[in-house]
Amino acid sequence: MYRYDEFDRQFVTERVAQFRDQASRRLSGALTEDEFRPLRLMNGLYLQLHAYMLRIAVPYGTLSSRQLNTLAFIAEKWDRGYGHFTTRQNIQFNWIKLEDTADILSKLAEVEMHAIQTSGNCIRNVTTDQWAGAAADEIADPRPVGELVRQWSSLHPEFSYLPRKFKIAVTGAPNDRAAVKVHDIGLRLHLNDKGERGWEVLVGGGLGRTPVIGVTVRDFLPEHELIAYLEAIMRVYNLYGRRDNKYKARIKILVHELGADKFRAEVEAEYARRPHADTKVEERELQRISAYFAPPKFEKLPRWSATFEEARARNKEFAAWVKTNVAAHRIDGYAIANVSLKPEGGIPGDATADQMRVVADLAQRYAFDEIRVSHHQNLVLPHVRRDDLFAIWKVLNANGLAASNIGLAGDIIACPGLDYCSLATARSIPIAQSISRRFADLNRQHEIGPLRINISGCINACGHHHVGHIGILGLDKKGEEYYQITLGGSSSESASIGTILGPGFAGEDVPDAIEKIVNTYLAHRQPGEEFLAAYRRLGAQPFKEALYAAA
Amino acid sequence: MPLLKNGSIISDDWITIGLEDPRPESGDIVVPYARLLKEWESLTDHDGRLGVIFTNIDRVEALTLFLPRLALIVLPFPSFTDGRAYSLARQIREIGYTRELRAAGNVLPDQVQFMLQVGFDSFEIGDRFSADIWLKASRQMSLAYQRGLFRPLGQQEVWSERHREAEPWLEQPHAG
Known part of the structure; x- marks a missing residue:
């Protein structure tokens, strides 16, 4: 993974000093809260309902064990012993004091981390495929380009006071696990006939109040x-x-109002007008960065692991975990182990300091010291020997980290909602918890098959409900929380925005409603047909009937 | 209003005149862009230097014709969170303008270093913050990741530091 050189280190250290000075000017009253707000936001510091929240960047979702151990340390020393992994592969701490923030940033700088541009109207932390460098279907590891974009966008003087936040996602695989079609800019790697690399550039995707699928402005840049x-x-x-109007300030609105063709023409005109000598991606710089992402020293292993197969045959729980949480690795004898942060009835994405240390330790022992954060709010050990999977699972299982539900009904994405967030109109976490309990039976989850349930506590859609196979949006009607349900969303390479089914439900009725939807799917599905495919074939009608006909 | 320029605080000797104000016979004057368009022919003969207050919504290409005569371009920051002028500044430098480029309006110390990098070289600073705060804020970061931007006050580019052994990087024609 990327390591800071002396310049990256100096940059981040100076940035901490700068923030320390800004915070002290705020505390002394020299800066007003209005003046301080954009400065603290550009360092990841939000003011929420009960306290400050600090969001720490995990560039393209890659962590080392040392970094994860430091996050555990921060959770214990300055927060309440846990952290929350987010849908943008970051981690946030919800109980931070302004006075401590500069010290936390100093501690992060020691392990080559920061909170730069995890918030504010600037270019945010770049995200990517959580299986980058490991996935069997990958063309190339997208993280060197992710790092290039991180450096270019860090404190970019021209683009630090944009109309609104700006999110870039990169994928190097044909199966899109980075949701590039619903980002302000999405980049997809392609190879041409000569084997040269080029990037498809998508612009203007996004969720929020106005969900839109991005348009391709270049096929092969x-x-x-x-x-x-x-x-x-x-x-x-x-x-x-x-x-x-801040609700019309994202780039998707500009693309929509100009029209894709006019927008593209504006970009091309600007591109043609400008000198590019300074912005050319230099081969030697890309090589310098790529060297850090060189594959680890994989052993030559047989594809078949006897240890693994025996354990799987012997232990049903382990076999269930393997079925959902283990994915194909591009190297024989290796696997990708996904660590679910969605235990039954848990808070999606939360991990205690102890759990962070457990995963860090496993990464050090078994996974070439690498951990990934997924935008589904889970963790990943990207390179593990199949021989070691059982040992890893035993440790995870002993620490409440072995939920066998990756990609299933229990693997719910949820924003912090009204329990923490000052923008929220309804709670998300308790809804996620009640659905998770309703579908606690793992056999049933496996029987239902791949299902994405995403929950947002307001129309800003941080829980990505528009792209959930089942999306749940919490709203407020005269002081009462109620929940609108959408079906058919997806953030994959065949992305789609979910359709609202009908009138919303009270919070306590949501699990029943989800159950009816799932039962309708089970009743109508063809052999081997997944939920999303069935919905696309059937349309909304049978689901509407199931939900509303009786009422 | 005092100005921050070249690392020191100086007074503003330009005379700003509005759309309808009478024009002085001589002296360095700054006029709104609309007036520049309307009175361009007579303004070219003005006895003194000429400056313009540009807008946030007009296109920079429209200034090309006037550039040789202009000695000051003022870009407005109606609010410090309105970042359009950062792009306008770079565009104005990219089309070859080399004289004074001033940030006016809601300019704050913590923005000055960004402004310097996109090509501003003077700032309306008001009297809320001491000279010390302005000068300190304009040197907050000694390194920048981007290439080819303006590097006043000793700021270095990570690129050139990192690749020192590589061939020397050509300066942008407008840099300086």
């Missing part, structure tokens, strides 16, 4: 032009994106 082209897009957005 040569890699060395990537940063220059991103600058052209950013400039068009910075100049012409709406600033009169």
